[in-house]
Amino acid sequence: MRILEAQRESHCLIIQEETNLGNNYIKAMPSYATGCGLLNFNKRLTQFGQLVQKNDPSMLHPATQWLMHYYMSAPNGPGPQFWHKLICQYMVPGNSVGKDEILHFLVGSIESVRGQAIAEDSLKSTRTIFARAYIEGDALGNLGILTEDGDGYVVNYPEPASIWVMGAALLEYWQACFPGQRMINLNEIIGESDFARIFMVGTRSINRMLAALQEIRYIDLFTTAPPYGVALLRNDLSPLLERMYT
Numbered sequence: 001m002r003i004l005e006a007q008r009e010s011h012c013l014i015i016q017e018e019t020n021l022g023n024n025y026i027k028a029m030p031s032y033a034t035g036c037g038l039l040n041f042n043k044r045l046t047q048f049g050q051l052v053q054k055n056d057p058s059m060l061h062p063a064t065q066w067l068m069h070y071y072m073s074a075p076n077g078p079g080p081q082f083w084h085k086l087i088c089q090y091m092v093p094g095n096s097v098g099k100d101e102i103l104h105f106l107v108g109s110i111e112s113v114r115g116q117a118i119a120e121d122s123l124k125s126t127r128t129i130f131a132r133a134y135i136e137g138d139a140l141g142n143l144g145i146l147t148e149d150g151d152g153y154v155v156n157y158p159e160p161a162s163i164w165v166m167g168a169a170l171l172e173y174w175q176a177c178f179p180g181q182r183m184i185n186l187n188e189i190i191g192e193s194d195f196a197r198i199f200m201v202g203t204r205s206i207n208r209m210l211a212a213l214q215e216i217r218y219i220d221l222f223t224t225a226p227p228y229g230v231a232l233l234r235n236d237l238s239p240l241l242e243r244m245y246t
Helices: 001-007 010-019 023-035 048-053 062-073 079-092 099-114 120-133 161-176 194-199 202-214 237-243
Strands: 094-100 146-149 150-155 183-184 218-222 227-232
Touching: 001 161, 048 062, 048 237, 062 161, 062 194, 079 099, 079 202, 079 237, 094 099, 099 150, 146 227, 161 194, 161 202, 161 237, 194 202, 202 218
Parallel strands: none
Antiparallel strands: 094 150, 146 150, 183 227, 218 227
């Protein structure tokens, strides 16, 4: 969190003087913090970033790390598009995925965006950054999502995110994917949906989250007869963020 404060105030020299972090690392961290939802694109603390600064400056709380993971993996950003695709396609609990498999995926994904060929070697560092984010303890490793295994990785069965983390993420997901819509089909967030894949949970966990949101009048559920739907009643993110740490 010291990095976030220094970036916001343009005092990066403080970090150089008080830590052993290299210049490239310091320069990269604001972009990482933006992708994780802690900073907006103007490099100011978001609601989430302000709450983390207050409640979890070390950024080690599971609620903090799960929501950071959500923002990095969300289909419409602020994280990179390839991150979302990697999570939804490969990060399925119980899966094993080879390092070369991830590298080939990155090449194809980024080439499709750029419209031109790209050398595999140039993306090896990108693969490493992605994997280390879920392995290193000072990143998102405490979630227990990924384990390195020889020439590949094993996707674990992590302890699920809390209902309030998923609830806060749902509000963000709704606004990004269904802007202006008061009601969506229930299948958009359960089963094999991107939302469920990001949190690596089944329908039961999603239903628990929806029941909690219905109880505090954030949503209404329509499950008497198909097609089942979810209606959004309010869009105030702050109370859900506060509940993550209580």
